[in-house]
Amino acid sequence: MRRLGSVQQKIPCVFLTEVKEEQSRKRESQQFQVVATENVNPIVLESNINSALATEKLDGTCCYVSMYKEQPYLWARLDRKPTKQACKRFKRHQCSYRSGKGFAWNVEEDFKTVPETWVPALRVEHQNGQPVPDEHGHIPGWVPVEKDDKPYCWHSSVVDYDARLGLVLRPSAQNEDLLEITTVPLADLMEQTLELIGTNVNGNPYGMGSKKHPVHILVAHGSVRIRNPPLVDYHQLTSWFRDSQEGRVEGIVWHCNDGTLVKLHRHHLGLKWPDGDTFLNARPVVVYMESVVQEYDNTSKDLFTSFARLNGHHFSRLRDIQFDPSPESPI
Known part of the structure; x- marks a missing residue:
């Protein structure tokens, strides 16, 4: 299987976009809406979108x-953002020009400090040794997730640095309709980006876990394929998102053969998200921890141990996973 594109920066829309004078459906503080037009983005044609791999855009936080x-480590997304004063200047520019392009930044003075361990994302442009903000006024970057790091406690719950493992959700190799929760060596995930989804991320659109027993998991970008996706046509895609069961996803990310990534979000089409149950929750899931089930102490309360206790159990959907006694059904 070819290595898919790593999500290091903002991904452009598959269609050209325009700005409408209405409240953003995605950002409460934004008084304008960025929507897709019916015109295909020229970079899509240059990258041969017809041979691209269409994958589900998951609603979580990027890692x-x-x-x-x-050793291999999990890094959390941390965009370096402007100070309050610089942000006000930038927003005035955005309101005037409906874009962040052309704004003059002073990176040393206009941006908040970040931890010493912070690094800019790959392919961030540099000028005079300083990373250059993108058109949204952010400098994409990463910070390493340490064990028991409170700001990133949900990130740290899905990695075991002693065993050098990560907790991953992926389609089963034997049956693509079946999702599998398992451990993967962090070394096998090197230089990949993943989405952290779960109870305390982005309002938990997938209904995972509970306040008492939070559940979080990593999903490698590009691993959840969309089979028989519609053509890259505005009306066909709108109909697919609105009317089909498979379209109950946050969006699509296309991975082109030349490494180009393009996306389409439901908000680009004026469609609500989430809107009822998600397609990810329509698929059965199995917990497969056979190779590590003996490694975790039964008295521990961490996520790895909780899943190890469920080794071999099937659930009809992600939201049905629970760590109390009597899980649904063993293999």
């Missing part, structure tokens, strides 16, 4: 696996 302290 990255790369080296730190001489």
